Amino acid sequence: MSETDELRERVAQACRVLGKLGLADAATGHISARIPGTDRVLIRARGPGELGVRFTTADQVVEVGLDGKVIGDVGQGLEAPIEVFIHTAVYRKRPDIQSVVHVHPPTVVLFTICDKPLLPLYGAFDPSGAQMALAGVPTYQRSILISNPKLGDDLMQAMGDSKVCLMRGHGITSVGRSVEEAALEAITLNNLAEMNYRAQLLGNPHPILPEDQGVFREMAKAGKGRNEGLRGNKPSGRAAALWRYYLALTGS
Numbered sequence: 015m016s017e018t019d020e021l022r023e024r025v026a027q028a029c030r031v032l033g034k035l036g037l038a039d040a041a042t043g044h045i046s047a048r049i050p051g052t053d054r055v056l057i058r059a060r061g062p063g064e065l066g067v068r069f070t071t072a073d074q075v076v077e078v079g080l081d082g083k084v085i086g087d088v089g090q091g092l093e094a095p096i097e098v099f100i101h102t103a104v105y106r107k108r109p110d111i112q113s114v115v116h117v118h119p120p121t122v123v124l125f126t127i128c129d130k131p132l133l134p135l136y137g138a139f140d141p142s143g144a145q146m147a148l149a150g151v152p153t154y155q156r157s158i159l160i161s162n163p164k165l166g167d168d169l170m171q172a173m174g175d176s177k178v179c180l181m182r183g184h185g186i187t188s189v190g191r192s193v194e195e196a197a198l199e200a201i202t203l204n205n206l207a208e209m210n211y212r213a214q215l216l217g218n219p220h221p222i223l224p225e226d227q228g229v230f231r232e233m234a235k236a237g238k239g240r241n242e243g244l245r246g247n248k249p250s251g252r253a254a255a256l257w258r259y260y261l262a263l264t265g266s
């Protein structure tokens with residue numbers, strides 16, 4: 015299997031994981047990866063030949079340029095998603111990023127609708143989630159499809175250098191140095207929102223103590239605890255172990 019074919023399968027695999035975890039429903043959502051050393055991207059396609067995010071296969075992942083146009087004849091009535099410009103905007107603005115996830119997790123969307131902050135309610139329970147909450151998650155305020163390069167650039171202005179961005183009444187975008195890292199960021203954000211949601215139902219949730227917040231801020235500065243670990247363009251260490259867990263959990 016060529017490096018590009020392997021990357022295509024990893025994109026499809028990540029789609030299946032997020033679909034089975036409930037972060038993407040039916041055909042709504044897509045994951046992409048930059049082909050190393052090129053200005054080309056592999057992205058989950060849309061069209062009558064697809065099976066939906068949860069059942070994505072490698073042959074439903076197409077190649078596009080940074081202009082968002084499909085390269086080559088893909089067949090099956092497949093084409094780039096309308097919001098391919100989310101992905102191309104990220105790759106143009108952030109050369110360090112190798113993968114982009116756009117999905118619609120319902121609980122996260124509820125927080126954007128109600129203007130509820132994602133509080134740092136836990137620490138050792140999930141250090142990655144604690145660090146994400148403490149860093150703050152930016153929000154793109156518009157609720158429209160990112161259907162052209164200008165809107166992609168607008169989203170990037172809101173996202174800045176964050177690994178995750180909320181999209182009001184729409185979904186989320188997450189990014190990473192690998193397909194798996196970008197997917198783990200989306201999972202971490204969804205878990206953070208789920209815990210905040212349940213805490214709100216119970217009563218009056220309180221963030222962790224200021225001194226404990228300081229501990230996790232220092233961990234973040236040291237690069238510890240936030241889905242870190244990379245060997246080449248694949249996850250390593252804790253991130254690799256966590257990804258193997260999700261592969262096994264979802265049978266992907």
